[in-house]
Amino acid sequence: MSTLTETTFKRIAEIARRRWGLSLGERKIQLVANRLASHLRKNGGGEIEQYVQRLERNPTDEDMLVLFDLLSTNVTSFFRDPAHFAFLERELYAPLAHGTLAVPGRKLRLWSAACSTGAEPYSLAMQALELLPPAMGFDVKIIATDLSNKALDGCRAATYNESQLTGLSPERRARFLQKVDAPKGATAEARWKVKDEVRKLVEIRRQNLVENYTGLGPFDVVFLRNVMIYFDRDTRHEVVTRMHGVVRPGGYLAVGSAETLSGLDVPFRPAAASIYIR
Ligand SMILES: C[S@@+](CC[C@H](N)C(=O)[O-])C[C@H]1O[C@@H](n2cnc3c(N)ncnc32)[C@H](O)[C@@H]1O
Incomplete structure (x- = not known):
């Protein structure tokens, strides 16, 4: 052996x-x-x-x-950290919807920077559809990137087993997913595909987080969640410094609940637990 x-x-x-x-x-x-x-x-x-x-x-x-x-590991789930989505609802979507906050050209740009198989960017897209319906005239785009073939294939397929849907309420399932017919005679678990309405908001690309972010940004929100735990300190510093260059002033950087920017000496300020503002 x-x-x-x-x-x-x-x-x-x-x-x-x-x-x-x-x-x-x-x-x-x-x-x-x-x-x-x-x-x-x-x-x-x-x-x-x-x-x-x-x-x-x-x-x-x-x-x-x-x-x-x-x-590498691709563990992920829909609406993985509800507090982060609640923060976006409170600080971004509600003020945008009420007109107390404006974004240039009514363009909202979000980046899921280690998107794995897609649960994170599709969660961001679902929330945007709920809180800024197309009739409001915003132009919303979520850029989903990862380096992994497995992750990008999963993200493009946007099709999930029942067991991968924890975190999605019955209402969201009904609104944003459609059941995929199993091949005749198959006994496999039911599979669900993310509807076009959601997928249309998500642009999928390959990006190594330790290489140049050419063509990326400026972003209103970046989710850099549950990936820095795999990096050493120098790499974390390098990646967060690059992030500072692509988050617009006043925009947000969200990291995983076990991650922090403290000690990295980068000019983001804390805005909430594991969320920073530029
Ligand atoms: C544990 S998953 C996190 C997924 C999602 N952000 C979440 O929180 O649910 C970590 C992801 O980071 C990606 N990753 C690790 N190192 C990377 C790098 N240098 N560049 C791009 N992606 C990377 C892996 O491929 C994997 O999909």
């Missing part, structure tokens, strides 16, 4: 740090060993050591994206 030595693990961790800012602590060695071994088994076998040598010598972009998917 293919094994992962500590030295080889460190070489993989170095690739992950350099390319994606991921910080793979030594606690992850068993997890990484299992994922690499399973990947090699499914792809004709081979030793982890040879696989890593190949990645170090002449990897294609696709080889690297496959490795990224083996090392």
